[in-house]
Amino acid sequence: MTSQKTAGAAELHARMRQTAPLVQCITNYVAMNVAANVLLAAGASPAMVHAEEEAGEFARIAGALTVNIGTLSPGWVGGMKTAIAGAMAAGRPWVLDPVAHFATGYRRRVAAELLALRPTVVRGNASEIIALDGGVSAGQGADAGDPVEQAEEAARRLSRAHGAVVAVTGPVDFVTDGRRAARISGGSALMPKVTALGCSLTCLVGAFTAVAPDAPFEATVAALATFAAAGEAADQGAGGPGSFAVRFLDALHGLDSQALEVGERIRPA
Template identity: 60%
Template sequence: MTTSSTPYAALLNQLRRESPLIHCITNYVAMNFAANTLLAAGASPAMVHAPEEAGEFARLAGAVTINIGTLSSHWLEGMHAAAQAANESGKPWVLDPVAHFATAFRRKAVQALLAQQPTVIRGNASEIMALAGDASSGRGVDSGDSVERAETSAMVLAQRTRAVVAVTGKVDFVTDGKHSLRVAGGSAWMPKVTAMGCSLTCLIGGFVAVAPTAPLIATASALACFGVAGSYAAQQACGPGSFAWRFIDALAALDGNTLQAQAQVAAA
């Protein structure tokens, strides 16, 4: 599968035309940057996590994204309510299992969320390897493993959960267990900016909202958007601070034709 045969331009244009409401349950560290990322891409973010309203709100949204970065029992209730409501209303939802292997609380929480059958799972190599039951070298939120080492784990996890699994890093890998893609691009500054990965999870939610029946291509499109915008932002960035705001600007300026021409996606 190559960039010439996949509808990246059409999906980005559709995202901007429809401006889907994306229900984001994400961590305190990521909320602002994630919301700005979705706005720059053309979607409409909403940060709603209270269990008293999360389920009701999820039914209104085009997609739900769940990130366990700053996990608490109260937030976990809201996550389950939102995931259940998304499933019941036929809405896609994305799971970001941040550092799920770090504590018993996180391990138990992520297994319960997996049972709610996410549409997409996005994580770094160590997170995906551990989620598949393989030994990893992760430390907290940081990956100690390469994307290449996690590819088999990702395929196994995708087959087991029937979810699309995205492993993000220097070159991203995304698979539905049968078909796999690699997505290049981005910048070495990305790991130095807090909430880049969390924001990518929310952007995946935006793309699967407009292409719910094609989650593999939707996920690859979000990864490609991130990669192209990151590459442009890095051209004039002096460091992680200037890269962060230039990335938002680059994402907002990105058009479908540029994405189609610059996306670095290849069959794995």
């Protein structure tokens, strides 16, 4: 445990790639394909299993679970809760992605119910994290309407209130476990122009928590650093969001673990 708690991003990345953890992703229809490709390219093994009839049983064999409310409907919420119960019963970490939870009453209620089930990690954009903390955000749909800096205090409060690691992603990401905090730099201005990359990052956070279940803060930092490094590499030579998305998968696949800790990518906050 002690060694895991101090594992760096490079070490966790190498461990993730070596063990190819099975990650159960309950994510939205828009994200499923790209999230699966992101996990495969990064080195994990994705499994999209959502139905109430099997989601809980599967969560017991997966290394981690991720839950995303992007395209919500009642049948899926049942599967999400069953999967969360299964993951928790097996001592597995799970990650919540509260996509645009502020947009409708139904979505707000479901997000609140899931948050009450104590996720290991919550990942959202600034608008989502501000609203989850009870604040008023500028967000309308799935795209962020607020800068990351404005969500930092909300993230710290959410983290302490729910015992979860909270990640706010954007041009520079912010991660906190309520006690420690870090900022992660990199990525590309084209990332918000490709749909479902945030949702896919949530799944990748799951993959890293699967190989460091006792160190969710470090795992989240490592996942975000992986995305930031691959995004930065993919940006070089991209002609727009189409070619960026292609290059991003190539970059995730070819990523050198050591590149995650180069320069100022990860800084304490």
